[in-house]
Amino acid sequence: MKELLGTKGLLLNEPLLWEKGKKGRRGFSLPPRDVGSFPVEKELAGEGPDFPDLSEIDVVRHYTRLSQWNFGVDTGMYPLGSCTMKYNPKTNEKQAGLPGLSGGHPLLPASLSQGGLRLMFELEKHLAEITGMDATTLQPAAGAHGDLTGMLLIHAFHKSKGAQRSKIIIPDTAHGTNPASAVLCGYKPVPVSSNEKGILSVEAISQVVDEDTAGIMITNPNTLGLFEENITEIARMVHSKGGLVYCDGANLNAVMGVVKMGEIGVDVMHLNLHKTFSTPHGGGGPGSGPVCVKNHLEPFLPAPRVVEEGGRYVLSEDYPESVGKVLAFYGNFGVMVKAYSYILSMGPENLKKASQLAVLNANYVKEKLKGTLHLPYDRPCMHECVFSDKYQMTNKVATLDMAKRLMDYGFHPPTVYFPLVVHGAIMVEPTETESMEDLDQFIEAFKAVAKEAQEDPDLLYEAPRNCKVRRLDETTAARKPCLAG
Amino acid sequence: MRYLPHTNEDIASMLQAVGVKDLDALFSTVPEDCRLNGDLDLPGPLSEWELNHHMETLSSMMAVGPEYxxxxxxxxxxxxxPASVSYLLGRSEFVTSYTPYQPEMSQGTLQAIYEYQTLITRLLGMEVATASHYDGATALAESLLMAIRSTKRTKVAVSSLIHPLYRRVVRTYFEPTGYEVLELPYLKEGVTDLAGLKEINDLAAVAIQSPNFFGCIEELQETAQEAHDKGALFVVSFTEAIAYGLLKNPGGQGADIVCGEGQSLGIPRAFGGPGLGILASKKKFMRSLPGRLVGQTKDLDGKRGFVLTLATREQHIRREKATSNICTNNSLCALAAAMYMASLxxxxxxxxxxxxxxxxxxxxxxxxxxxxxxxxxxxxxxxxxxxxxxxxxxxxxxxxxxxxxxxxxxxxxxxxxxxxxxxxxxxxxxxxxxxxxxxxxxx
The missing domain is CATH 3.90.1150.10 (Aspartate Aminotransferase, domain 1)
Known part of the structure; x- marks a missing residue:
């Protein structure tokens, strides 16, 4: 290996906010007081919050130093499986910051909000086209919120048929948000195992599906990075019992322009704009989780909805069967602006190309690392591949140790210990925005880590060494929680 | 396309390494009848210059200050x-990172969110605050579900002076659960009428907004007393966080759970989102809180550090038994709020x-x-x-x-x-x- 990506640099210590500051400092320029004083009644007035007073440079240095303890996609490769940490284009940030788009009040008359309404109307159409569905709601704020919205739609659908059902079929490879969302709607999750190929079999579904099945939640491609090859047959079977098919679209990045879920039996699916459509994850949000549906679920979509009337856009509340609202206003509009900018910048050919290259990158990593790491499902993968620590465990080196050691080499670790069906899982999703050289560097780093695991496991147990802190005591953190200072 | 770094030579040599003849062949596991025939019907691609022009046109069709x-x-x-807040918030180490599952590489986000949680507890007079929720409405819905879990009761009483759109979200969340939402009317003075509370049994929570939708400041202390007399939790909602710079905080007046919208704290209106769902509670409800929590701990050398904690409440561990389905929240908005509060x-x-x-x-x-x-x-x-x-x-x-x-x-x-x-x-x-x-x- 030439020169390691990971190195040591000077990081500065920085205390907590309230360990700094002095009464009387300020970091804020208050507008002038041009009115008199109107004291509030004594019994209503409080003391004011006990915040530290800081000058502007105190605040600037504080957050600049903190930011340097973080690692982002802009820093380096972030192959976190199932999270699609692709490059977040800077022009999208600029567009979301335009005065009209960042400053609009949500309750203005429609005549004063045409730009925002048009953007939402068009984005809904584009997402419906990409997924092969008929209608879209942009209201859900994140993927799990989209899951919940999807479950609410399924619930409302069965209610409208006059008979509620009680079960939702969920594969063992599903994200935890799937069962958690289903129970919020009063459904009982029925687990079903994937087969020896890592996918759902028609037989497994036939054993659990019945007239009490409200639907099935399928992640496709699934969290093993494999396409659910039997999806059309499974959808037919669920439909024949009167159930609906929900697709968790977290992994849509594999199949844009290749597969339209609406054409292969899916009734409702959510998307993560903060994965597939390049909007940044922000260290844990804000995201956006639009839900696309086929015609038969459209009447139940959250309201209000944007409609076009003779070239003008208005918000309509005229949906008597709507599930209601899932967010106070229309969704995370600021995130929608970025996804819309991305779709327009890419165009149809480049969106398809992005999926092709995402799949190429994952298969490349899989082929190059499969001798080094155990590959439980040795089949062509989609946008991510899942290894395990089986080989390294013979030297008592676990997935976590390799993950931590990768940090010293300058990479964010892959997703670890998920999906649950693979013991010691290492889930790598490179995304299409990593070049071949970057992938080669990652592959070499992982090989070097695997070699160390054989020759000098202590290097891994002691890792990371180059980060701001060493391994943290998570057990004490949970046993004696200290959640505020 | 500038976001896709592969040259034709790269693609050729990678395809060879993978052992397939072309890009289409990568999709061999996708059955023929699942594949899309034809192309996506979408506009674009636009150059950056064309995109700027298009987006400026849309932006100009929105009524904003200073003209309006x-x-x-x-x-x-x-x-x-302040410019300093927007500028710092744009630092890509914050913007382009994921949820801090690997704490050693995410100490910036983790310390900042720990500080945010602390500032929120101080603003609201509470003991614990979560890392953030989607918005004030979903924070209220989750608070009420939390009260139902904690009290094992089935009804909640919600003031009709809570933001009407928040109440719609609550009704949506509650519809499939079978739990009951009762609305408390308002008095001619512009505050909630509590008289009806006496008649309600099996009450898990009384929820009130202050300042309420009419801007009026509610009698929190008195409502807390009434709620507690019924054995219910007292939930305080808010839409304007700046108010607590001046008014008595809800924690000091008997609130068990405080939830609201933090958009006022340095976050642009952005046509309604993203905002910031704030959720705080008394310490005794800590383990039934929904969503992420950051806690302080030590590393192997005894140095202070921060981690996501109490994850056994959460969906990625507990799945269907989790306290909520929430995963991605509004972390960057919480960071904006922390920067804003620190600046003030x-x-x-x-x-x-x-x-x-x-x-x-x-x-x-x-x-x-x-x-x-x-x-x-x-x-x-x-x-x-x-x-x-x-x-x-x-x-x-x-x-x-x-x-x-x-x-x-x-x-x-x-x-x-x-x-x-x-x-x-x-x-x-x-x-x-x-x-x-x-x-x-x-x-």
């Missing part, structure tokens, strides 16, 4: 945001809150002086309801053409309040602006 003077709050407030400091927060209050009182007094009736007599913070004459709709539309949005008509939300308008004033509205407004509505 918008006297609407109602859950979305225009406050001044305790002193600045107080001054800003006073300025908002006093400007609003000025407009109220001027409107009363001009002969208009303030609908509710209870003290308000930076919003209030005014009754205009029945012919006011024409004036309202005329003012729109002059770039003045004279409040939010309340009739769509409260049919009994025809001709009543909810007006909002923050520090960005000058006395001159207000004098113009009064002059115009009079004429």
């Amino acid at each position: 003077k918008v006297y609407i709050g109602a859950g979305s407030y225009e406050h001044f945001i 400091g305790g002193t600045g927060m107080r001054e800003l809150a006073c300025l908002n209050h006093d400007k609003t009182e000025y407009l109220k007094a001027e409107l009363m002086g001009a002969g208009f009736r303030i609908s509710f007599e209870r003290p308000t913070f930076n919003e209030f309801v005014v009754k205009f004459p029945p012919s006011f709709e024409d004036t309202y539309n005329r003012l729109l053409e002059k770039g003045i949005v004279a409040g939010l008509p309340l009739a769509p939300y409260y049919p009994e309040l025809a001709d009543h308008y909810l007006l909002c004033v923050t520090e960005i509205i000058s006395r001159e602006d207000m004098d113009t407004l009064v002059r115009e509505v009079k004429s």
Whole structure:
């Protein structure tokens, strides 16, 4: 290996906010007081919050130093499986910051909000086209919120048929948000195992599906990075019992322009704009989780909805069967602006190309690392591949140790210990925005880590060494929680 | 395409390494009948220059300041945001990172969110705050579900002066659960009528907003007493966090759970989102809180560090037994709020809150002086309801053409309040602006 990506640099210590500051400092320029004083009644007035007073440079240095303890996609490769940490284009940030788009009040008359309404109307159409569905709601704020919205739609659908059902079929490879969302709607999750190929079999579904099945939640491609090859047959079977098919679209990045879920039996699916459509994850949000549906679920979509009337856009509340609202206003509009900018910048050919290259990158990593790491499902993968620590465990080196050691080499670790069906899982999703050289560097780093695991496991147990802190005591953190200072 | 780094040579050599002949062949596991025939019907690609032009056109079709003077709050407030906050928030180490599952590489986000949690507990007088929720409405829905879990009861009483859109979200969340949401009416003074509480049994929570949707400050202490007498939890909601720079905080007045919208704290309105769901509670409810929590701990060398903690409540561990389904939340908005609160400091927060209050009182007094009736007599913070004459709709539309949005008509939300308008004033509205407004509505 030439020169390691990971190195040591000077990081500065920085205390907590309230360990700094002095009464009387300020970091804020208050507008002038041009009115008199109107004291509030004594019994209503409080003391004011006990915040530290800081000058502007105190605040600037504080957050600049903190930011340097973080690692982002802009820093380096972030192959976190199932999270699609692709490059977040800077022009999208600029567009979301335009005065009209960042400053609009949500309750203005429609005549004063045409730009925002048009953007939402068009984005809904584009997402419906990409997924092969008929209608879209942009209201859900994140993927799990989209899951919940999807479950609410399924619930409302069965209610409208006059008979509620009680079960939702969920594969063992599903994200935890799937069962958690289903129970919020009063459904009982029925687990079903994937087969020896890592996918759902028609037989497994036939054993659990019945007239009490409200639907099935399928992640496709699934969290093993494999396409659910039997999806059309499974959808037919669920439909024949009167159930609906929900697709968790977290992994849509594999199949844009290749597969339209609406054409292969899916009734409702959510998307993560903060994965597939390049909007940044922000260290844990804000995201956006639009839900696309086929015609038969459209009447139940959250309201209000944007409609076009003779070239003008208005918000309509005229949906008597709507599930209601899932967010106070229309969704995370600021995130929608970025996804819309991305779709327009890419165009149809480049969106398809992005999926092709995402799949190429994952298969490349899989082929190059499969001798080094155990590959439980040795089949062509989609946008991510899942290894395990089986080989390294013979030297008592676990997935976590390799993950931590990768940090010293300058990479964010892959997703670890998920999906649950693979013991010691290492889930790598490179995304299409990593070049071949970057992938080669990652592959070499992982090989070097695997070699160390054989020759000098202590290097891994002691890792990371180059980060701001060493391994943290998570057990004490949970046993004696200290959640505020 | 500049986001895709692969050259044709790269693609050829990678395909060879993978052992397939072309890009289409990578999809061999996708059955033939699942594949899309034809191309996606989408516009583009646009060059960056073309995109700028298109987006500026859309942006120009939105009414914003300084051209427009918008006297609407109602859950979305225009406050001044310092350049330092926007600039720091743009640092890509914060923006382009994921949820901090690997704490050694995410100490920046983790310490910042720990500080955010702390500042929120201090602002609201509570003991624990979560890392963030989607918005004020979902935070309220989750708070009420949390109260149901904690008390093992089945009904919640919600003030009709909680933001009407928040109540709609609550109803949506509750519809499939079988739990019951009861609405408490309001008194003519503009605060919640608690008289009906006595009749309700099996009550898990009493929820009230303060300042409420009419801007009026509620009697929190008294409501807490009533709720606790019924064995219910007292939930306080809010839409305007700046109010607690001036007013007594809810924690000091008996709140068990406080939830609300933090958009006022340095986050632009962005046509309604993303905002910031704030959720805080007393320590004894810590383990039933929904969502992420950051905790302080030590590393192997004994140095202070931060981690996501109490994850056994969460969906990725507990799956269907989790306290919530939430995963991605609004972390970057929480970071913005922390930067904003740090920039204001305790002193600045107080001054800003006073300025908002006093400007609003000025407009109220001027409107009363001009002969208009303030609908509710209870003290308000930076919003209030005014009754205009029945012919006011024409004036309202005329003012729109002059770039003045004279409040939010309340009739769509409260049919009994025809001709009543909810007006909002923050520090960005000058006395001159207000004098113009009064002059115009009079004429």
